[in-house]
Amino acid sequence: MDESRNTGVVDPEIEALHRALRGRSLVLIGMMGSGKSTVGRRLATRLNLNFVDADHEIERAAGMTIPDIFASQGEAQFRDGERRVVGRLLGEGPQVLATGGGAYMNAETRAHIAEAGISIWLKADFDVLFRRVRKRPGRPLLHTTDPEGTLRRLIDERYPTYAEADITVVSRDAPHEAIVEEIVEAVRRYLNVSKVDLAR
Numbered sequence: 287m288d289e290s291r292n293t294g295v296v297d298p299e300i301e302a303l304h305r306a307l308r309g310r311s312l313v314l315i316g317m318m319g320s321g322k323s324t325v326g327r328r329l330a331t332r333l334n335l336n337f338v339d340a341d342h343e344i345e346r347a348a349g350m351t352i353p354d355i356f357a358s359q360g361e362a363q364f365r366d367g368e369r370r371v372v373g374r375l376l377g378e379g380p381q382v383l384a385t386g387g388g389a390y391m392n393a394e395t396r397a398h399i400a401e402a403g404i405s406i407w408l409k410a411d412f413d414v415l416f417r418r419v420r421k422r423p424g425r426p427l428l429h430t431t432d433p434e435g436t437l438r439r440l441i442d443e444r445y446p447t448y449a450e451a452d453i454t455v456v457s458r459d460a461p462h463e464a465i466v467e468e469i470v471e472a473v474r475r476y477l478n479v480s481k482v483d484l485a486r
C-alpha cells in the first residue's frame with residue numbers, strides 16, 4: 287500500500303505543498319481508463335506522498351477481485367463497500383487516493399471528499415477511454431452486449447457530476463509524467479503555492 291513513498295527527500299517546493307494540503311488527500315476521480323490508478327501512483331511518487339487505490343483496498347477487504355464481487359454480490363454491494371472504503375481512506379491523509387470511476391457518483395462520498403480531500407478529475411474523450419479500456423478488460427460494468435454504448439451512456443450520466451471536482455486535468459495519450467506535471471501545476475495553483483515564493 288505504501289510502496290510509492292520516497293522517504294528522505296527534502297524538497298522545499300514539495301514541503302510547501304504538503305503544508306498547504308493541511309492533511310487533505312489528492313483524490314483522483316474520472317471514468318474507467320482515464321488513468322487514475324497509473325497516473326495516481328506516479329503523482330504520489332512525485333509529491334512524496336503515500337499512494338492508495340480504493341479498488342485495490344476493496345479487493346483486499348473482500349478477498350476477491352472486483353469482477354468476482356460484481357458477479358457474486360452485485361453492484362449494490364460493491365458500491366456499499368466502495369463508500370465505506372473510500373470513507374476510511376480519506377481519514378488517513380494526506381495521500382494520493384485513486385478512486386474507482388463510480389465512487390464520486392455517491393453523494394455521501396462526494397461530500398466526504400469535499401471535506402477531506404482535493405478532487406482532481408482526469409477528463410478524457412470517449413475515443414481515448416474506449417481504446418484504453420478495450421485493451422484491458424476486467425471492468426464488469428462494460429461486460430454488456432454494447433460496451434461502446436454503455437461507455438457513452440456512463441460518460442453522459444457522470445460528466446456533469448465529475449465537473450464538480452475542484453480541479454480538472456485533461457487525460458490524453460501522453461507520457462504519464464507529462465500528465466503528472468500538469469496535475470502538480472494545477473494543484474499548486476489551486477493551493478496558491480507559487481514557485482516564485484519557494485525560490486526565495
Ligand SMILES: Nc1ncnc2c1ncn2[C@@H]1O[C@H](COP(=O)(O)OP(=O)(O)O)[C@@H](O)[C@H]1O
Binds near residue numbers: 319384
Ligand atoms: N497518459 C496516458 N497515456 C497513455 N496511456 C495511459 C495514460 N494514462 C493511463 N493510460 C493507460 O490507460 C489504461 C487505464 O489506466 P488506469 O490507470 O487503469 O485508469 P483508471 O484507474 O482511471 O481506470 C492503462 O493501460 C494505462 O497505462
Ligand SMILES: O=C(O)C1=C[C@@H](OP(=O)(O)O)[C@@H](O)[C@H](O)C1
Binds near residue numbers: 319341388425426
Ligand atoms: O466506473 C466504475 O463504476 C468502475 C470503475 C472501476 O475502476 P476504474 O475507474 O479504476 O477502472 C471499478 O471500480 C469498477 O469496475 C467500477
Ligand SMILES: [Mg+2]
Binds near residue numbers: 322323341384385
Ligand atoms: Mg483504477
